[in-house]
Amino acid sequence: MPRSRRVGMTLLASSVAAVALYLFACTPGRPVSTMAGASDAASRVYVAPGAMDEYYAFLSGGFSGQVAVYGLPSGRLLRVIPVFSQNAENGYGYNAETRAMLNTSFGEIPWDDTHHPSLSQTDGMHDGRWLFINANNTPRFARIDLTTMETVETLEVPNTGGNHGSPFVTENTEYVIGATRFSVPIPQADIPITDFAKSFKGTISFIKANEMGQMDVAFQLLVPGFNYDLGRPGKGPSHGWAFFTSYNTEQAYTKLEVNASKNDYDVIAAVNWKRLEECVASGTGRNWPANYAHNVYSHATHSATSEMKKTVKVIEPDECEGSIYYLPTPKSPHGVDVDPTGEYIVGGGKLATVIPVHSFSKMMKAIEAKAFEREIDDIPVIKYSEVMAGEVQNPGLGPLHNEFDDKGCAYTSVFISSEIVKWCFSDFTVVDRIPTYYSIGHLMIVGGDTKKPTGKYMLALNKITKDRYLPTGPELAQSAQLIDISGEKMSLLLDFPTIGEPHYAQAIEASLIRDKQVKFFQLAENTHPYVARTEADAAVSRSGKTVHVKMTAIRSHFAPDNIEGVQVGDTVLFHVTNIEQDWDVPHGFAAMGSWSDAELLVMPGQTRTLKWIPKFPGVYPFYCTDFCSALHQEMSGYIRVAPSGRSVVLQATTSPRAAAAGGAQ
Numbered sequence: 001m002p003r004s005r006r007v008g009m010t011l012l013a014s015s016v017a018a019v020a021l022y023l024f025a026c027t028p029g030r031p032v033s034t035m036a037g038a039s040d041a042a043s044r045v046y047v048a049p050g051a052m053d054e055y056y057a058f059l060s061g062g063f064s065g066q067v068a069v070y071g072l073p074s075g076r077l078l079r080v081i082p083v084f085s086q087n088a089e090n091g092y093g094y095n096a097e098t099r100a101m102l103n104t105s106f107g108e109i110p111w112d113d114t115h116h117p118s119l120s121q122t123d124g125m126h127d128g129r130w131l132f133i134n135a136n137n138t139p140r141f142a143r144i145d146l147t148t149m150e151t152v153e154t155l156e157v158p159n160t161g162g163n164h165g166s167p168f169v170t171e172n173t174e175y176v177i178g179a180t181r182f183s184v185p186i187p188q189a190d191i192p193i194t195d196f197a198k199s200f201k202g203t204i205s206f207i208k209a210n211e212m213g214q215m216d217v218a219f220q221l222l223v224p225g226f227n228y229d230l231g232r233p234g235k236g237p238s239h240g241w242a243f244f245t246s247y248n249t250e251q252a253y254t255k256l257e258v259n260a261s262k263n264d265y266d267v268i269a270a271v272n273w274k275r276l277e278e279c280v281a282s283g284t285g286r287n288w289p290a291n292y293a294h295n296v297y298s299h300a301t302h303s304a305t306s307e308m309k310k311t312v313k314v315i316e317p318d319e320c321e322g323s324i325y326y327l328p329t330p331k332s333p334h335g336v337d338v339d340p341t342g343e344y345i346v347g348g349g350k351l352a353t354v355i356p357v358h359s360f361s362k363m364m365k366a367i368e369a370k371a372f373e374r375e376i377d378d379i380p381v382i383k384y385s386e387v388m389a390g391e392v393q394n395p396g397l398g399p400l401h402n403e404f405d406d407k408g409c410a411y412t413s414v415f416i417s418s419e420i421v422k423w424c425f426s427d428f429t430v431v432d433r434i435p436t437y438y439s440i441g442h443l444m445i446v447g448g449d450t451k452k453p454t455g456k457y458m459l460a461l462n463k464i465t466k467d468r469y470l471p472t473g474p475e476l477a478q479s480a481q482l483i484d485i486s487g488e489k490m491s492l493l494l495d496f497p498t499i500g501e502p503h504y505a506q507a508i509e510a511s512l513i514r515d516k517q518v519k520f521f522q523l524a525e526n527t528h529p530y531v532a533r534t535e536a537d538a539a540v541s542r543s544g545k546t547v548h549v550k551m552t553a554i555r556s557h558f559a560p561d562n563i564e565g566v567q568v569g570d571t572v573l574f575h576v577t578n579i580e581q582d583w584d585v586p587h588g589f590a591a592m593g594s595w596s597d598a599e600l601l602v603m604p605g606q607t608r609t610l611k612w613i614p615k616f617p618g619v620y621p622f623y624c625t626d627f628c629s630a631l632h633q634e635m636s637g638y639i640r641v642a643p644s645g646r647s648v649v650l651q652a653t654t655s656p657r658a659a660a661a662g663g664a665q
């Protein structure tokens with residue numbers, strides 16, 4: 001299609017789009033012709049009481065900052081894993097042990113916005129070791145250990161504004177990749193925003209990820225100041241490359257809705273990271289001063305530590321020839337996805353009237369033949385005709401993201417027309433479509449980003465639910481929909497609500513991680529500085545104005561259970577060790593008037609600290625918050641607080657050592 005006609009189509013598309021959005025969003029009870037017969041669908045998602053799901057699915061929590069773990073096909077919520085937001089439910093991000101996970105160059109940050117869960121891979125397949133996820137707002141990466149489902153590592157990324165196109169893993173988890181969504185002055189500086197085109201830059205970052213506790217920015221490629229939206233590494237033949245969409249090649253800095261939507265073609269950046277490795281190894285690039293936090297959680301001390309990193313390796317494209325090329329891509333592309341064979345690079349041109357598909361092998365030939373149409377800041381732009389494998393016509397309005405099945409077909413989520421379209425690489429023709437309810441963002445097929453996706457289930461991850469659930473005031477749940485993709489036609493099986501906003505998700509066979517789950521932590525291996533491994537270790541001690549309470553919790557009492565000798569002006573640190581050595585016996589801990597920290601939820605063998613700063617004299621109860629036993633209500637104690645300056649001997653009952661130290665006044 002000639003470019004001029006395509007522009008016309010695009011304009012048409014936007015007006016049709018508005019109408020379609022209206023229709024889809026406001027028509028209650030649309031007939032569900034694409035749904036499997038209700039009883040048939042029910043039997044396919046039914047997981048009987050006591051039976052377990054076939055897959056774990058990890059859904060991003062969007063603006064909740066967390067990750068939600070669901071079972072598939074049932075859609076049952078199994079757990080919320082706190083990552084980038086404080087979680088009052090278990091004290092993550094409040095207590096001394098976990099706060100450091102939220103540390104950044106800006107200090108501790110209580111919240112962020114997660115978008116893309118990404119499972120670790122070996123040889124292009126999910127291996128069940130880790131899950132990575134990004135923080136979009138204050139740019140960070142996190143690693144979740146899939147044996148404990150805890151966040152064990154977070155890394156801030158410097159020279160980045162909006163860590164959106166991340167953290168997609170390479171074939172052997174060599175790197176998780178990331179790109180800056182918002183270009184910013186790099187390094188940061190106080191300059192006029194009107195200097196955007198001249199002074200703002202983007203970066204593409206490669207984060208070393210293959211060793212626990214060792215995440216680091218291996219190198220950053222400094223790129224023109226566009227908005228880099230999403231990325232995907234290559235696989236198979238394209239292993240060693242990574243692809244990033246960019247919108248706003250217009251370099252607009254105001255009214256982006258209009259001003260960043262002018263060009264018919266933006267670009268996908270094709271980055272050869274193996275080439276970058278060679279350049280770095282031969283001394284190319286400079287170590288720029290930087291300041292970014294690396295936070296690591298230890299299962300020995302049950303505590304996180306934070307370290308500030310001070311330099312980062314930055315390379316510019318002209319210093320490393322062959323490290324980056326631009327592929328023209330219509331129009332303001334959002335997603336970019338690489339098919340299971342590694343040959344096709346599929347864009348999600350959200351304002352385009354086609355789904356553009358690039359060919360990796362054509363790209364390599366074009367590079368060899370230097371089939372370039374121009375350069376942008378020393379970066380060769382390959383001719384569209386020389387890299388394009390096909391354009392999928394009639395994709396719907398607003399294609400965003402793609403996933404793949406095991407039969408050579410792709411599925412594209414289409415936001416404005418609220419649907420998924422299925423098409424195949426054999427002829428780039430749409431063969432099926434199914435409505436989603438409503439306004440789908442990402443979609444996910446189990447194993448959909450691996451070399452061998454499964455061909456059974458797909459999730460639609462939707463932004464708007466409107467009339468799908470019982471209404472809950474102005475704020476409604478977002479939702480996922482489970483779709484059967486085993487046949488020629490897609491069929492809807494199930495709706496279930498999600499936490500926050502589910503952007504992307506990934507799922508893995510339960511058998512790959514179920515049996516590796518840690519059931520409790522070995523008390524003997526707990527090296528927390530204030531661990532109390534037995535009740536005999538329980539103690540109170542004073543150091544200036546700080547009172548340390550080493551406390552044990554076991555069904556159904558705390559030791560010590562009564563504490564005296566604290567005064568207003570003191571800070572009390574309750575270090576609570578759960579000394580159970582059995583599965584599924586957490587104890588909670590909360591003290592009245594705790595105004596800085598949330599409760600503790602302490603797993604067996606673990607130590608957690610509640611900071612408690614009394615404001616008024618009196619006697620205050622504390623108690624176990626988790627109904628752990630028949631005598632759970634008895635699991636409580638008191639702390640007595642004297643007025644400031646009144647000396648009361650520090651003592652604790654049921655703590656043999658402390659009791660020996662002195663008596664009450």
Ligand code: K7E
Pocket residue numbers: 115116164230334400401440441442502503504
């Ligand atoms: Cu499309 Cu942040 Cu991946 Cu949401 S992004 S939809």
Ligand code: CUA
Pocket residue numbers: 553554555556586587588624625626627628629632633635
């Ligand atoms: Cu321990 Cu309730």
